[in-house]
Amino acid sequence: SAVISQKPSRDICQRGTSLTIQCQVDSQVTMMFWYRQQPGQSLTLIATANQGSEATYESGFVIDKFPISRPNLTFSTLTVSNMSPEDSSIYLCSALAGEIEQYFGPGTRLTVT
Amino acid sequence: GENVEQHPSTLSVQEGDSAVIKCTYSDSASNYFPWYKQELGKRPQLIIDIRSNVGEKKDQRIAVTLNKTAKHFSLHITETQPEDSAVYFCAPGSWGKFQFGAGTQVVVTP
Numbered sequence: 001s002a003v004i005s006q007k008p009s010r011d012i013c014q015r016g017t018s019l020t021i022q023c024q025v026d027s028q029v030t031m032m033f034w035y036r037q038q039p040g041q042s043l044t045l046i047a048t049a050n051q052g053s054e055a056t057y058e059s060g061f062v063i064d065k066f067p068i069s070r071p072n073l074t075f076s077t078l079t080v081s082n083m084s085p086e087d088s089s090i091y092l093c094s095a096l097a098g099e100i101e102q103y104f105g106p107g108t109r110l111t112v113t
Numbered sequence: 114g115e116n117v118e119q120h121p122s123t124l125s126v127q128e129g130d131s132a133v134i135k136c137t138y139s140d141s142a143s144n145y146f147p148w149y150k151q152e153l154g155k156r157p158q159l160i161i162d163i164r165s166n167v168g169e170k171k172d173q174r175i176a177v178t179l180n181k182t183a184k185h186f187s188l189h190i191t192e193t194q195p196e197d198s199a200v201y202f203c204a205p206g207s208w209g210k211f212q213f214g215a216g217t218q219v220v221v222t223p
Contacts, residue, residue: 041216042213042216048209092156092157100145102159102204105156
């Protein structure tokens with residue numbers, strides 16, 4: 001398995017500002033992902049964080065709004081840019097460990113006022 | 114892309130009874146079939162998974178069965194306990210690509 005931590009655990013931000021979320025894994029992993037989960041809803045994949053290259057975004061998510069970095073095999077960041085109240089959500093990072101098992105970080109609860 | 118349907122959306126069971134959740138998918142290329150449990154305010158946790166070359170897998174009180182021909186797999190929980198109360202998600206896919214179902218709220222009443 002993999003132990004994943006995220007910072008911050010929660011934040012309250014003003015509209016128009018940006019927040020960067022950090023994700024740290026305790027071991028080298030091949031793939032890392034970023035998800036969004038609205039309260040009471042399922043998980044929606046934002047993008048796959050690729051080590052050393054641009055992230056791969058899912059339909060409906062763009063790099064200008066959600067820039068992602070992955071400088072090495074254990075760390076990634078997600079920035080939520082120019083925030084609006086609609087961006088209020090829980091943001092989760094995950095990583096593949098073992099063959100294909102996916103493990104999740106504890107999430108970052110973002111509130112935009 | 115993958116179209117995933119999960120049923121039921123809510124499930125209430127008496128403690129000690131069994132619970133079954135079904136997940137239907139559309140992508141025939143999917144070869145990995147996990148189930149996650151998410152308690153309120155917590156992260157999703159992988160509880161059991163199955164690969165496409167296996168029909169059934171058990172781990173104590175939980176089991177997963179796969180029907181690849183019909184493109185569905187199910188989570189079975191036997192002898193349910195109050196700590197089984199949570200939201201359960203299926204997420205069929207292949208390496209690096211998963212699609213989460215809408216989730217099933219399971220409530221186990223004493």
